[in-house]
Amino acid sequence: MKFAIFGNTYQAKKSSHAVTLFKLLKKQGAKIGMCREFYQFLVSENMDIKADQLFDGDDFTADMVISIGGDGTFLKAARRVGRKGIPILGINTGRLGFLADISPEEMEETFDEIQNGRYSVEERSVLQLICNDKHLQDSPYALNEIAILKRDSSSMISIRTAINGAYLNTYQADGLVIATPTGSTAYSLSVGGPIIVPHSNTIAITPVAPHSLNV
Structure with missing residues (x-):
């Protein structure tokens, strides 16, 4: 699968969750595209991250979008997805997790399920x-x-x-x-x-x- 990742750029203490996410996806052989702003933030925090592609704005394609942060990050990702019809998965490292409802501790189990096709998509209006x-x-x-x-x-x-x-x-x-x-x-x-x-x-x-x- 190909993933496009958006992330929170002010939670320095929680940026290690992004590294864990990358390791999980690479282990599964996934292709990773990444919002350039989030990538540069992680690099500035000395995180060892290597994406297959960097993108700006809505200039990306993917099988699934991953938002890592809180609901604000999820909403930002949704604006960029627009009418592309790409499902969004929210990993909650923020305070409010109404939309981003996957905890960092659940990431491994969640992506195992996704890799095996055991997931459903809820359609929402924009x-x-x-x-x-x-x-x-x-x-x-x-x-x-x-x-x-x-x-x-x-x-x-x-x-x-x-x-x-x-x-x-x-x-x-x-x-x-x-x-x-x-x-x-x-x-x-x-x-x-x-x-x-x-x-x-x-x-x-x-x-x-x-x-x-x-x-």
């Missing part, structure tokens, strides 16, 4: 952002949510919303959160959004501090 701002076009996908927020302490903003071209509502609020089922328990929930079953084909649109309760 959002794609299309806008005129070139700064946002580099990574236009989101696994959790897309948030439109006012700047600093300015007055509330007016957001006209349509679905498939059909007018829905105009929100007077501090912002708007558009969330996938996966993201419904994250930022969306904190601003009063509903909890959605992860595999449903649904999105939640929730205003942030709306001027009107009729939303």
Whole structure:
């Protein structure tokens, strides 16, 4: 198998887990591609890492993506996967492991199962952002949510919303959160959004501090 690896670049004390991961994958004869930023971080920590390929952004192909860090790293990897349809496995070396739920102690058993084809893939929805701002076009996908927020302490903003071209509502609020089922328990929930079953084909649109309760 060919793996593409993304990793946390500020957990120096836990970078040894990445070395363990590489040894496991090499032992299985896997091909390893690696995010250049994560590779350079490990090299700066004097870790003995040799990848078959380095890549930037979403310029990669793989049978499976590995995220090593916390849920933030997992979400970053998901943005880069976008619509490639590549499954993501999260190894949790951070604090929150809702998405990245494999512990370092479970790595050997997990990759033995993967090598033998004993695993299943859960499909999740992603959002794609299309806008005129070139700064946002580099990574236009989101696994959790897309948030439109006012700047600093300015007055509330007016957001006209349509679905498939059909007018829905105009929100007077501090912002708007558009969330996938996966993201419904994250930022969306904190601003009063509903909890959605992860595999449903649904999105939640929730205003942030709306001027009107009729939303």
